Amino acid sequence: MAFHVSAEPVRLTLLTGFLGAGKTTLLNRLLADPAVTDTGVIVNEFGAVGVDHLLVESASDGLIELSGGCLCCSVRGDLADTLADLVDRMQTGRIAPLKRVVVETTGLADPTPILALLIGHPALARAYALDGVVTVVDALAGPANLAEHVEARRQAAVADRIVLTKTDLADAGAADRLRGALRDLNPGAPMLDAAKGEAAADTLFGCGPFDPNAKSTDVRAWLREEGGQHDHPHHHHRHHAPDIGSLVIERREPIGERDLRGFMEALAGAAGPGLLRVKGIAHVREAVERPLVLHGVRGFFHPPARLGAWPDGMEPATRLVVIGEGLDERRVRDLFAAFIGEPRIDAPDRQALIDNPLAVPGFRSLTG
Numbered sequence: 286m287a288f289h290v291s292a293e294p295v296r297l298t299l300l301t302g303f304l305g306a307g308k309t310t311l312l313n314r315l316l317a318d319p320a321v322t323d324t325g326v327i328v329n330e331f332g333a334v335g336v337d338h339l340l341v342e343s344a345s346d347g348l349i350e351l352s353g354g355c356l357c358c359s360v361r362g363d364l365a366d367t368l369a370d371l372v373d374r375m376q377t378g379r380i381a382p383l384k385r386v387v388v389e390t391t392g393l394a395d396p397t398p399i400l401a402l403l404i405g406h407p408a409l410a411r412a413y414a415l416d417g418v419v420t421v422v423d424a425l426a427g428p429a430n431l432a433e434h435v436e437a438r439r440q441a442a443v444a445d446r447i448v449l450t451k452t453d454l455a456d457a458g459a460a461d462r463l464r465g466a467l468r469d470l471n472p473g474a475p476m477l478d479a480a481k482g483e484a485a486a487d488t489l490f491g492c493g494p495f496d497p498n499a500k501s502t503d504v505r506a507w508l509r510e511e512g513g514q515h516d517h518p519h520h521h522h523r524h525h526a527p528d529i530g531s532l533v534i535e536r537r538e539p540i541g542e543r544d545l546r547g548f549m550e551a552l553a554g555a556a557g558p559g560l561l562r563v564k565g566i567a568h569v570r571e572a573v574e575r576p577l578v579l580h581g582v583r584g585f586f587h588p589p590a591r592l593g594a595w596p597d598g599m600e601p602a603t604r605l606v607v608i609g610e611g612l613d614e615r616r617v618r619d620l621f622a623a624f625i626g627e628p629r630i631d632a633p634d635r636q637a638l639i640d641n642p643l644a645v646p647g648f649r650s651l652t653g
C-alpha cells in the first residue's frame with residue numbers, strides 16, 4: 286500500500302487483555318476524560334456479530350470495528366488496511382486529524398504479530414508511533430487465564446503498563462499472588478489498580494516509544510519470530526487454541542428476565558470451565574425500551590447494566606455472543622430454547638430440565 290505521511294505521526298496505543306478483562310470499560314473511562322481529545326478507536330472482535338461498537342460510549346469520528354476474526358491472525362491484513370485508510374481519511378480531510386489511535390484487540394489475540402506488524406511495516410511505522418501497550422488483567426479470571434492460555438501470558442509479557450481490574454471483587458491474597466505472577470512475566474511494567482482509580486489517561490497514554498529491547502528475552506524472541514514471518518504467511522496458524530469457538534444467539538421477541546438468568550446459570554453449569562465469555566444485549570419483557578447489557582466472564586456474571594434506550598439504529602432484539610473452548614453449539618441453542626420457551630422438537634423442554642437436570646448431557650445444575 287502507498288500513502289503520504291504527515292510530518293507528525295499519530296500515536297498508537299495497543300490495548301489488550303484476555304476475554305472480559307475490562308478493556309472496553311477502561312477505554313470508555315479514558316475517552317470520557319476531557320483531557321483526551323482527537324482520539325480514534327479501532328475495535329476488533331472475535332465472533333460473527335460485533336457488539337462492542339454498541340458498548341463503546343463516546344467514541345469520536347474514528348471508531349472502526351473489525352469483525353469476524355481475530356486480529357492476531359486472519360484480520361492482521363485488515364488492520365494494516367484500516368490503519369492506512371485512517372491516515373488517508375485524515376489527509377484528505379474526510380475526518381479531523383487524530384492525535385492518537387487506540388487499537389483494542391480481541392481478548393484472544395496474541396499481541397506479538399500485531400506488534401511485529403506495527404514495528405516492521407515500513408509505511409505504517411512512519412505514519413504511526415507505537416506509544417505503549419496497555420494490558421488489562423482481571424483479578425478474578427486472571428490466574429486461570431494465565432495458567433491456561435499462552436495468549437494471556439504473552440499479553441502480560443509485552444505490556445508497558447499493566448492495569449489490574451476487579452480487585453474490588455477478588456480476594457486480597459489471590460490478587461497479591463496474581464501480582465507476583467505478573468511480575469515474573471513482566472518485571473518492567475508499572476502495575477496500576479483500576480478500582481483504585483490509578484488507570485488514568487495521563488499514565489496510560491504517553492508511555493513513550495515502544496522499546497522491544499526493554500522487554501524480556503522471551504518477548505524479544507517472539508517479536509523476532511513474528512518479524513520474520515512476513516515472508517512465510519503459512520506459518521500463521523498457531524495463535525490461539527483451535528478449539529475456541531463462538532456462536533451468536535439472536536431473538537427478536539422480548540424475553541423474561543428470570544428466564545434469561547436461568548439460561549445464563551444453566552449455561553455456566555453445562556459448559557463448565559470451557560465457558561470463557563458471554564456478552565451481549567438483551568431485549569427483556571420487563572423493560573422493552575431499556576435493554577440489558579450482559580457480561581459473563583468464565584463462571585462469573587457481572588450485574589447487568591440497563592441502558593437508557595436502544596442504541597441508535599439498533600432494532601430491539603436480544604443478541605448474545607458466547608465464546609468458549611469445546612462448546613457444543615447445538616447444546617447451547619437447545620438450552621436457550623428450553624429456557625426462553627421455544628422448545629425444539631427434539632430438545633428437552635424446560636420443565637423436563639428442571640425435573641431432571643441431567644436430561645441435557647453434561648448439564649450439572651440449574652441454579653446455585
Ligand SMILES: Nc1nc2c(ncn2[C@@H]2O[C@H](COP(=O)(O)OP(=O)(O)OP(=O)(O)O)[C@@H](O)[C@H]2O)c(=O)[nH]1
Pocket residue numbers: 302303304305306307308309310311337391392421449450451452453454479480562564580587588
Ligand atoms: N467490579 C468490577 N467490574 C469490572 C471492572 N472492570 C470491568 N468490569 C466489568 O467486567 C465486565 C467486562 O468488561 P469489558 O470492559 O466488557 O471487558 P472486555 O475486556 O472489553 O471484554 P472483551 O472485549 O469481550 O474481551 C463488565 O461487566 C464490566 O462492567 C472492575 O474493575 N470492577
